[in-house]
Amino acid sequence: MDEPITAEAESYVRELAELWLAPHEQECLSCYLDRVVAVFGCQGDLRFAGRYRDLAAPRATALERRLSDSGGRCDCEVLMNTMQPAWHLWKPRRTEVVDGWATELDAEPPDEMPHCTGVRRGSTQPCRNWHSMLRPSSRGRRGGSR
Template identity: 40%
Template structure:
């Protein structure tokens, strides 16, 4: 095997790993996926993660970007700053003092395949409650 072949094998393995790390989980909703990706990889001021979810789970969701924009979400982090919030009260982590979900909230409450609707963990923010 040449050096070029070895590099190609490594690139293929890394691409496969990146694909696996950034794929929606089975039944995971758009917002739970986007939140998980933001925690892991941050926001690049685009709808990168929302678009990725739609490409993989709901390729015919043509109006998703418009629907998010109607709620002030022009990038992934604005989905949560301006559009949606968790429906369960947050708690303080006794060890670090950080605000977090309570222990009984262990992940997405699931949606049907192909849906871009949020699961029941999320609700639209009331007007005037947007984060700035």
């Protein structure tokens, strides 16, 4: 079917995309990226991370540099290289009987991430569902981290 999309439908789709692309209340960067990359796919750059920064943490101007310094040169690499599901979410190492033999199975990451546990607004830290693997930045460390 080659029906042209009406302008109305188009703006509706855009609106939906905007909704999806807006970080939820207190949603952390990691859960946000996990969510939007699953829906839209990685675009080969840091546009979603940048969007999160613009909307939720506008003062984190060094975010993209910190991410790419830690191996996250695009949004999916950020998910792969700079963060990891927190250990308490992993399916534990367990013993199962495979072909009649008790077999040790390694811990596995969760199939689906639970809801974001929330971060304070303006933070680019992950919530408790994630471990950050960001390299600590050598400069730009402000005092007063409690």
